[in-house]
Amino acid sequence: xxxxxxxxxxxxxxxxxxxxxxxxxxxxxxxxxxxxxxxxxxxxxxxxxxxxxxxxxxxxxxxxxxxxxxxxxxxxxxxxxxxxxxxxxxxxxxxxxxxxxxxxxxxxxxxxx
Amino acid sequence: xxxxxxxxxxxxxxxxxxxxxxxxxxxxxxxxxxxxxxxxxxxxxxxxxxxxxxxxxxxxxxxxxxxxxxxxxxxxxxxxxxxxxxxxxxxxxxxxxxxxxxxxxxxxxx
Numbered sequence: 001x002x003x004x005x006x007x008x009x010x011x012x013x014x015x016x017x018x019x020x021x022x023x024x025x026x027x028x029x030x031x032x033x034x035x036x037x038x039x040x041x042x043x044x045x046x047x048x049x050x051x052x053x054x055x056x057x058x059x060x061x062x063x064x065x066x067x068x069x070x071x072x073x074x075x076x077x078x079x080x081x082x083x084x085x086x087x088x089x090x091x092x093x094x095x096x097x098x099x100x101x102x103x104x105x106x107x108x109x110x111x112x113x
Numbered sequence: 114x115x116x117x118x119x120x121x122x123x124x125x126x127x128x129x130x131x132x133x134x135x136x137x138x139x140x141x142x143x144x145x146x147x148x149x150x151x152x153x154x155x156x157x158x159x160x161x162x163x164x165x166x167x168x169x170x171x172x173x174x175x176x177x178x179x180x181x182x183x184x185x186x187x188x189x190x191x192x193x194x195x196x197x198x199x200x201x202x203x204x205x206x207x208x209x210x211x212x213x214x215x216x217x218x219x220x221x222x223x
Contacts, residue, residue, distance in 0.1 A: 031209055042201065042213045042214060042215035042216055043201070043213040090156065094209075101158060101161070102158065104155040104158075105155050106154055109153075
């Protein structure tokens with residue numbers, strides 16, 4: 001079974017803090033994704049990575065950056081957290097050529113005060 | 114981005130069938146998916162259908178795809194209390210992108 005894990009289930013940070021959200025997958029997938037999920041808005045893609053050190057902006061990249069130094073790990077960085085970044089953050093991974101399966105982690109619920 | 118529409122809420126009695134509907138916009142989508150999200154959890158891939166299929170059955174789940182109307186449905190037979198969740202449909206529209214609907218909350222009444 002594919003396993004996608006996220007470093008924290010719940011996180012509380014203050015406005016202006018730098019925040020790191022970590023995601024690790026154990027199935028050697030090339031592609032990894034960060035989404036945020038908000039009530040009434042569904043899932044929106046922030047960034048994705050198709051290989052080590054490669055990244056591409058999603059639909060809402062503003063205020064975020066990412067890092068993929070190793071294949072199994074994809075980090076989402078909030079350089080200066082703001083209250084409108086309070087959300088549920090979901091990481092996902094998928095193999096190239098296997099578009100039929102994209103697996104998600106359990107999510108990190110971030111509250112920015 | 115692509116637009117995927119779902120109705121928001123469905124209540125169903127335990128043992129009945131439930132049907133969740135979804136419309137999508139990209140006729141060139143190759144894969145369409147149904148995900149389940151239980152409270153406080155991530156998304157679990159339930160099933161998917163390739164665009165050259167009309168129907169796919171997997172135990173209690175039946176997926177119907179109407180490409181002409183760009184309509185996707187998920188039928189859950191013999192609905193159980195453990196089926197209470199939010200269900201998301203999604204379409205793959207290329208370049209590593211999935212577009213998700215806003216989700217449909219299903220509440221199963223014992």
